[in-house]
Amino acid sequence: MSAKKRFQARVVAGRYTLPAALLIVFACRLLAQAVLPVQGRPAGEGSLWAGHVSLPPALAYWGGFLAQALAGCLLIVLNNAFALIRIRASFQTAVWFALLAAFPPALYAFHAGDAAALAFVCALYFLFGSYRHPSAPSFLFAAAACWGVGCLAVPQLVFFLPFLWIGAWMFQSLSLRGFLATLLGWALPYWFLLGHAYWHGQMDLFLAPFRDMARVAPPFRGFDAPMAGMLGYLFVLWAVAAGRFFAKGYEDKIRTRNYLRFLVWMALAFFFYAVLQPPYGALLMPLSAACVSVLAGHLFVLGHGRMANAFFILALAGVFALYLWNVWRLS
Numbered sequence: 001m002s003a004k005k006r007f008q009a010r011v012v013a014g015r016y017t018l019p020a021a022l023l024i025v026f027a028c029r030l031l032a033q034a035v036l037p038v039q040g041r042p043a044g045e046g047s048l049w050a051g052h053v054s055l056p057p058a059l060a061y062w063g064g065f066l067a068q069a070l071a072g073c074l075l076i077v078l079n080n081a082f083a084l085i086r087i088r089a090s091f092q093t094a095v096w097f098a099l100l101a102a103f104p105p106a107l108y109a110f111h112a113g114d115a116a117a118l119a120f121v122c123a124l125y126f127l128f129g130s131y132r133h134p135s136a137p138s139f140l141f142a143a144a145a146c147w148g149v150g151c152l153a154v155p156q157l158v159f160f161l162p163f164l165w166i167g168a169w170m171f172q173s174l175s176l177r178g179f180l181a182t183l184l185g186w187a188l189p190y191w192f193l194l195g196h197a198y199w200h201g202q203m204d205l206f207l208a209p210f211r212d213m214a215r216v217a218p219p220f221r222g223f224d225a226p227m228a229g230m231l232g233y234l235f236v237l238w239a240v241a242a243g244r245f246f247a248k249g250y251e252d253k254i255r256t257r258n259y260l261r262f263l264v265w266m267a268l269a270f271f272f273y274a275v276l277q278p279p280y281g282a283l284l285m286p287l288s289a290a291c292v293s294v295l296a297g298h299l300f301v302l303g304h305g306r307m308a309n310a311f312f313i314l315a316l317a318g319v320f321a322l323y324l325w326n327v328w329r330l331s
Helices: 007-013 017-035 047-052 057-082 091-102 112-129 136-153 155-170 176-199 203-213 225-251 254-276 285-302 306-330
Strands: none
Touching (some): 007 306, 017 057, 017 306, 057 254, 091 306, 112 285, 136 155, 155 203, 155 254, 176 203, 225 254, 225 285, 225 306
């Protein structure tokens, strides 16, 4: 690299990149709160969530920001534990915060997708920890329990449970004991919910997630412009990052390649479901963004050259364009 670093390299290597990203998304939230009307819950909220979780508007608005900030911290823990990006272990969280700035305003307030994203990142931590581990069933039990908590928030996440087994197989930790451990772990949150519902005589509370699992929206219908724009942006970012990974993945260790490959296919599954079921896919958008933030962080940290620098600038411009478009459209 030349003595005069490119813009991408300066941002990636910057000591204040993460605090700056956090400050920017905070400022974007403040501006949106001032100029946008109060946003309701995103379409597709499950009956369990909508009927029993209610927060004051201000607490819901900034509670969503705090939950997303916590998810960003967990992404740092995930990268520190498994070295998904060899250098700049916090840059994927800076990407995560940048993506939050472009989220549709309907996703600003604390909603079921935020709770599911927190549970999903925790599940990834335990799933990745099972890689060829002698106590893999214990890790898989914990991963499935976190996955089950996410399913309570967004019941449609249950359709992605096979990816937990696919990941365990990729990480050479799947066995009969491990498979049974995932079933027990996934059922654990529902067991607690059953006890609560039975004790209080509210069995409909226990049945609500299962009713939501069976609910199907018309395919390919229900997109609004902000959701479609954000989904399209995430898909482009995913496609470029995945293409670079498959072309240059040999530079990483085998273990790291398996982790990143799992995130590539996991994000693709979320995109596919969001297209088929737009109302429920919107709730899974934070989970898609969590996968894409790691992949894009890997791309921007390890990618070099003029094309990489140009794409980095375009990606930043796209985030701000999406944010300004959302504010202008809804103000």
